[in-house]
Amino acid sequence: MKDQGVMIAAASDVLWENGAACGRMYRVTCTGSTNGVPEPCTGANVTVKIVDYCPGCQATLDLSQQAFAQISNLVAGIINIDYTQV
Known part of the structure; x- marks a missing residue:
């Protein structure tokens, strides 16, 4: 499997499946803001590898800062x- 470097994410309970999600790859695309930031999305997508568990996360995926910056303004x-397993 290709080394993902910093393009990684942690999965919440929704995807974790008692660790079965570790190593899975997801293509992630920003679809909009949750807090009113105008035009947060870059229009790009990013493929991330699940490398950790994020217990109690409100989000489905917790992207590394580098992966997040590919698809959205950090602000x-x-x-x-939207995400799809690849």
Whole structure:
């Protein structure tokens, strides 16, 4: 499997499946702001590898800062996403 470097994410309970999600790859796209930041999305998508568990996370995926920056302005903080396992 290709080394993902910093393009990684942690999965919440929704995806974690008792660790089965670890190593899965997801293509993630920003779909909009959750806090009113105008035009947070870059229009790009990013493929991330699940490398950790995020217990209690409100989000489905907790992206690394580098992965988040590929799809959204960092000022947005929390965004709505679409994701697909690849």
